[in-house]
Amino acid sequence: MARIELENIQKKWGAYWGVRDVNIDIADEEFIVFLGPSGCGKTTTMRMIAGLESPTEGTIRMDGEVMNDIDARDRDVAMVFQGYALYPNMTIYENIRFPLRMRGVPKGEQDALVRRAAGLVELTDFLDRKPGALSGGQRQRAALARAIVRQPQVFLMDEPLSNLDAKLRQAMRVQIKHIQRELKITTVYVTHDQIEAMTLADRIVIMQLGAIQQIGTPDEIYNDPANTFVANFIGSPPMNLIEGRLSEGTFTAPGLRVEGLSPRYAGKVTLGVRPEDCTVTEEGAHLQGSVYGVEPTGDVTYLTLKAGEKLVEVKADRAYRAALGHVESVRFDPDRIYLFDTETGQRLR
Amino acid sequence: MAEKRKKSRSENLFLRYLILGAWALFCVAPVLWFLSIGLRPRTEIITPTPVYFPSFSLDAWHMIWEDWPMAKYLRNSVGAIFGSVIIDLVLAIPAAYSLSRFEYRGREDIGFYILSTRMMAPAIVAVPIFFLFRTLGLLDTIWALMLIYAAINLSFVTWIIRSYMLDIPKELEDAAKTDGAGELRILWEIIVPAILPGIITASVIAMIFAINEFLFTLLIASTPDAYTMSVALANFTGGSDGIIYNAIALVAFIAFLPVFVVVVAIQKHLSRGLTMGAVKG
Ligand SMILES: Nc1ncnc2c1ncn2[C@@H]1O[C@H](COP(=O)(O)OP(=O)(O)O)[C@@H](O)[C@H]1O
Numbered sequence: 083m084a085r086i087e088l089e090n091i092q093k094k095w096g097a098y099w100g101v102r103d104v105n106i107d108i109a110d111e112e113f114i115v116f117l118g119p120s121g122c123g124k125t126t127t128m129r130m131i132a133g134l135e136s137p138t139e140g141t142i143r144m145d146g147e148v149m150n151d152i153d154a155r156d157r158d159v160a161m162v163f164q165g166y167a168l169y170p171n172m173t174i175y176e177n178i179r180f181p182l183r184m185r186g187v188p189k190g191e192q193d194a195l196v197r198r199a200a201g202l203v204e205l206t207d208f209l210d211r212k213p214g215a216l217s218g219g220q221r222q223r224a225a226l227a228r229a230i231v232r233q234p235q236v237f238l239m240d241e242p243l244s245n246l247d248a249k250l251r252q253a254m255r256v257q258i259k260h261i262q263r264e265l266k267i268t269t270v271y272v273t274h275d276q277i278e279a280m281t282l283a284d285r286i287v288i289m290q291l292g293a294i295q296q297i298g299t300p301d302e303i304y305n306d307p308a309n310t311f312v313a314n315f316i317g318s319p320p321m322n323l324i325e326g327r328l329s330e331g332t333f334t335a336p337g338l339r340v341e342g343l344s345p346r347y348a349g350k351v352t353l354g355v356r357p358e359d360c361t362v363t364e365e366g367a368h369l370q371g372s373v374y375g376v377e378p379t380g381d382v383t384y385l386t387l388k389a390g391e392k393l394v395e396v397k398a399d400r401a402y403r404a405a406l407g408h409v410e411s412v413r414f415d416p417d418r419i420y421l422f423d424t425e426t427g428q429r430l431r
Numbered sequence: 432m433a434e435k436r437k438k439s440r441s442e443n444l445f446l447r448y449l450i451l452g453a454w455a456l457f458c459v460a461p462v463l464w465f466l467s468i469g470l471r472p473r474t475e476i477i478t479p480t481p482v483y484f485p486s487f488s489l490d491a492w493h494m495i496w497e498d499w500p501m502a503k504y505l506r507n508s509v510g511a512i513f514g515s516v517i518i519d520l521v522l523a524i525p526a527a528y529s530l531s532r533f534e535y536r537g538r539e540d541i542g543f544y545i546l547s548t549r550m551m552a553p554a555i556v557a558v559p560i561f562f563l564f565r566t567l568g569l570l571d572t573i574w575a576l577m578l579i580y581a582a583i584n585l586s587f588v589t590w591i592i593r594s595y596m597l598d599i600p601k602e603l604e605d606a607a608k609t610d611g612a613g614e615l616r617i618l619w620e621i622i623v624p625a626i627l628p629g630i631i632t633a634s635v636i637a638m639i640f641a642i643n644e645f646l647f648t649l650l651i652a653s654t655p656d657a658y659t660m661s662v663a664l665a666n667f668t669g670g671s672d673g674i675i676y677n678a679i680a681l682v683a684f685i686a687f688l689p690v691f692v693v694v695v696a697i698q699k700h701l702s703r704g705l706t707m708g709a710v711k712g
Pocket residue numbers: 095098099100118119120121122123124125126127
């Protein structure tokens with residue numbers, strides 16, 4: 083059980099910034115997810131928490147105690163590595179048991195713990211195998227089992243589900259969240275998959291180029307994005323971002339006119355609207371465009387319209403069908419229109 | 432079309448076996464010829480025309496075991512060689528771990544220094560080494576041979592093991608650290624098993640070098656007390672009986688046999704992949 087504070091954390095390699103100005107206060111028992119594209123510094127931040135990498139500047143505290151100079155082995159964290167890092171000469175059973183042996187768990191309790199962890203990740207039938215004889219997904223589950231076999235202060239999970247197929251990933255997601263809630267262990271989870279982030283996190287930390295873009299609950303991140311990067315990264319399909327001009331509360335772009343916006347801003351502005359906040363209708367329409375593509379998924383149909391040079395994605399009724407080139411009108415939910423400064427990408431509120 | 436492809440494939444296969452067969456014969460023939468010399472009477476060795484189907488004789492066999500202390504030479508060889516390999520491993524594994532894992536000043540220089548001990552001609556240090564061992568009172572003992580062989584091989588054993596260690600993903604050690612393992616445990620439980628093929632490879636090469644070592648053995652072993660196979664072999668060529676070719680051939684064959692057996696037994700390890708599924712492919 084631990085609170086983790088990262089204060090002004092910087093990590094530099096020569097002149098290259100891996101991580102910059104990271105400030106997070108992770109509450110005890112919180113499930114926090116680092117989300118961002120590949121190379122944005124997620125793994126590096128996690129390794130600094132684990133004690134495998136030391137920050138160039140800044141302070142790491144656990145339960146108020148400064149951890150910067152504490153060895154990884156004395157930090158009592160359990161980590162799932164992005165590359166699995168299973169011990170090749172040991173069987174899966176021995177791999178999962180290794181942390182128990184190292185942490186001095188009594189011999190008599192080890193077997194039951196190993197079998198329980200293996201059961202949770204559905205690996206019971208593979209305990210006698212060596213890692214080399216497992217598939218990628220099985221190895222990943224073995225790595226997960228090795229982390230959850232004991233009760234550390236902190237779980238660190240670096241893309242622990244990235245190599246599983248969709249069905250198993252969903253099942254493991256539920257499993258991980260359940261284990262975390264049950265054991266009440268502070269968890270830092272890294273992923274580049276926004277669905278994973280949204281479903282697992284108490285709070286999401288969105289990173290780009292080594293810097294934090296926004297920290298917030300999944301709802302906050304979804305409903306109240308701080309900039310175009312966050313707006314575009316969260317949501318599937320992503321938010322439409324349409325560049326245009328704003329003057330006296332009216333936004334205009336080719337094929338698009340929205341009135342009644344904030345009169346406080348003017349000039350080059352980017353309008354954002356999510357596909358799910360659009361309705362195909364003539365009445366009070368904001369956008370007119372020609373049908374560029376129709377994608378039925380069964381549950382809903384995604385419609386792509388071309389307005390000027392811009393492609394705009396719209397979530398339509400599941401029965402919606404239209405011929406290419408057909409001109410269609412769309413209305414945006416006026417309460418769910420976002421404005422961003424086109425230059426800086428920052429949200430205009 | 433398919434017919435043709437099939438045919439050319441079987442022709443291919445035939446050609447491949449032909450080439451491999453020829454190569455195998457080329458390698459094995461001298462060994463067999465040697466063995467046949469060792470097992471024939473002296474009269475059939477030096478003849479105007481080659482004797483391809485000699486009569487069988489155990490003369491040389493009896494001679495090397497009964498007239499010479501062959502068993503003792505063999506024991507000396509095996510003892511000195513195994514001892515030297517053990518000394519090498521005990522020193523080289525921690526040294527290689529340090530050179531491959533920790534950052535410290537002068538690390539590269541130390542690495543180069545270790546390798547540089549291989550670069551000079553052995554004869555240059557022969558005389559100082561002779562006096563060194565005389566002072567230590569180790570002349571004419573297999574302990575001296577052990578130390579010499581170990582010293583000769585230490586540099587490249589360290590180097591081979593180091594290169595295998597460099598191939599181990601760092602994440603593996605990071606995982607062991609977060610699991611709570613200390614450095615020595617990481618070395619012993621994670622690294623050493625993972626580079627076992629490398630350790631075996633280095634050991635076998637060290638053995639082969641040691642078996643073939645001649646100069647220092649001759650220098651240190653002045654009586655049969657410390658003779659090894661390689662020096663004993665040289666001694667067969669002298670003496671009042673003339674050159675006893677069949678005995679030489681047999682001794683050479685016996686000297687060759689252990690290396691051959693070891694290499695065959697471990698060849699699986701020599702070529703086996705390193706990390707074997709430790710990390711994502
Ligand atoms: N040891 C290192 N030396 C130099 N650059 C590094 C090192 N480790 C990571 N980086 C760089 O830091 C950046 C962030 O890496 P990482 O934290 O692994 O990203 P992520 O996990 O978000 O994909 C990357 O551009 C990577 O190339």
